[in-house]
Amino acid sequence: MSGTVLLTGATGYIASHTWLALWAAGFDVVGVDDFSNSSPEVLHRLQRLGDRACVFERADVCDGAAMRSLFTRHAIDAVVHFAAFKAVGESCAKPLAYYRNNIGGLISVAEAMGASGCKTLVFSSSATVYGVPEVLPIPESAALATTSPYGATKLIGENLLTDLGHADPSWRIALLRYFNPVGAHDSGLIGEDPRGTPNNLMPYITQVAVGKRERLQVFGGDYDTPDGTGVRDYIHVSDLAGGHVAALRHLMHPSGRSFTANLGTGRGHSVLELVRAFEQASGCHILYDIVARRPGDVASCYADPSRARQLLGWQASRDIAAMCADSWRWQQSNPNGYND
Numbered sequence: 001m002s003g004t005v006l007l008t009g010a011t012g013y014i015a016s017h018t019w020l021a022l023w024a025a026g027f028d029v030v031g032v033d034d035f036s037n038s039s040p041e042v043l044h045r046l047q048r049l050g051d052r053a054c055v056f057e058r059a060d061v062c063d064g065a066a067m068r069s070l071f072t073r074h075a076i077d078a079v080v081h082f083a084a085f086k087a088v089g090e091s092c093a094k095p096l097a098y099y100r101n102n103i104g105g106l107i108s109v110a111e112a113m114g115a116s117g118c119k120t121l122v123f124s125s126s127a128t129v130y131g132v133p134e135v136l137p138i139p140e141s142a143a144l145a146t147t148s149p150y151g152a153t154k155l156i157g158e159n160l161l162t163d164l165g166h167a168d169p170s171w172r173i174a175l176l177r178y179f180n181p182v183g184a185h186d187s188g189l190i191g192e193d194p195r196g197t198p199n200n201l202m203p204y205i206t207q208v209a210v211g212k213r214e215r216l217q218v219f220g221g222d223y224d225t226p227d228g229t230g231v232r233d234y235i236h237v238s239d240l241a242g243g244h245v246a247a248l249r250h251l252m253h254p255s256g257r258s259f260t261a262n263l264g265t266g267r268g269h270s271v272l273e274l275v276r277a278f279e280q281a282s283g284c285h286i287l288y289d290i291v292a293r294r295p296g297d298v299a300s301c302y303a304d305p306s307r308a309r310q311l312l313g314w315q316a317s318r319d320i321a322a323m324c325a326d327s328w329r330w331q332q333s334n335p336n337g338y339n340d
Contacts, residue, residue: 001249004028006076008061008109009083011038013192014124014181014237016046018080020190021241023050027248030074031056033083037195039338045189061105067112078120078252080244081109084153087199088128088296091150102153103160110164119171122247123161126154127179127233127262127301136268137233137304140177140260148296158260165258172258174247179233179264179303181240183323184330191330192237193337201271202234202278202323206331209284218271221290223299229271229290233264233302236318236326246314264303265316274320281324 005022009015010031016038022029031043031054043054055074059066061083070076084102085091091098106123113119130138131145146152158175165171182202184191198204207213221228243263250256269277275286309315318326334340 002026003077006079007031008081011042015082017237017241018244025245034060041338064108067108071116076118080122082124088148088150089294092295095149098149122174125177129155139304172251175260177262181237182234183236183326188329188333216288218290220293231268231270231300236323239316246312261308262303266305268302277320278324282328
């Protein structure tokens with residue numbers, strides 16, 4: 001299968017890995033990003049790994065005119081929409097910024113797509129749309145709710161796109177509910193490079209291991225879990241990237257239809273389990289303190305990934321040891337991220 005795919009938020013963590021996966025699958029890629037939470041160095045790394053030039057435009061997805069102009073200059077067959085702010089805790093402190101960027105950007109992109117006749121879209125959603133899970137593992141049929149503005153923007157985005165599909169059935173839309181992406185490309189050339197204090201667990205662990213931070217903060221030690229720390233479904237970012245390729249192939253097949261699917265492993269690991277696995281993979285001892293819970297966090301969250309396996313022929317293959325080893329390789333090779 002071939003075609004040209006627009007990646008929004010293209011130089012971000014998940015999108016950059018998906019860019020490589022799309023190239024490997026035979027797709028052409030046009031990337032767009034404003035570098036508000038990423039680095040131009042990603043493009044140089046992608047070109048090294050893919051041995052080809054990146055087609056890229058710098059723009060803000062909330063700029064409707066810029067999005068419409070992009071579609072007039074490139075023949076786009078499908079869009080994978082990553083561009084969004086993504087930190088649960090930060091969203092509780094800055095709700096207006098999250099609603100403006102995450103909902104406004106989706107509307108701008110969808111309007112530009114509709115005007116150009118491109119109606120195939122993969123939307124980067126999140127397991128946060130399940131709120132406090134009522135059942136584990138979580139199926140796509142589970143009740144939807146949110147515990148943070150970030151989660152609310154993802155649920156609003158899903159509802160918006162579902163309404164769009166009902167209004168115009170020619171749209172083909174995949175709503176992919178990610179669980180917890182970790183890891184890095186096995187080359188060590190691209191990985192997660194948060195600005196400031198990491199909001200996600202794995203980069204915080206790796207920064208402690210490399211000496212950038214003294215101790216890990218574990219948010220909450222009194223959850224109703226086996227060791228009191230939060231349980232999550234950690235999925236390797238390269239497996240997640242492969243899920244996007246599988247979703248696009250499904251949508252672009254003549255019989256393809258819109259769908260919603262979880263992308264996870266189906267297994268939960270606690271924060272302290274992940275710390276121990278990382279210590280084994282790296283040989284480093286991780287000092288940590290258990291501190292107060294963060295707003296918006298839940299005790300346990302892990303996927304029932306059977307729909308993605310049955311519908312897309314996709315399933316995660318890398319285990320937690322590989323996630324930790326690849327994260328450590330990235331951090332060791334790039335102690336200061338893309339600034340090295």
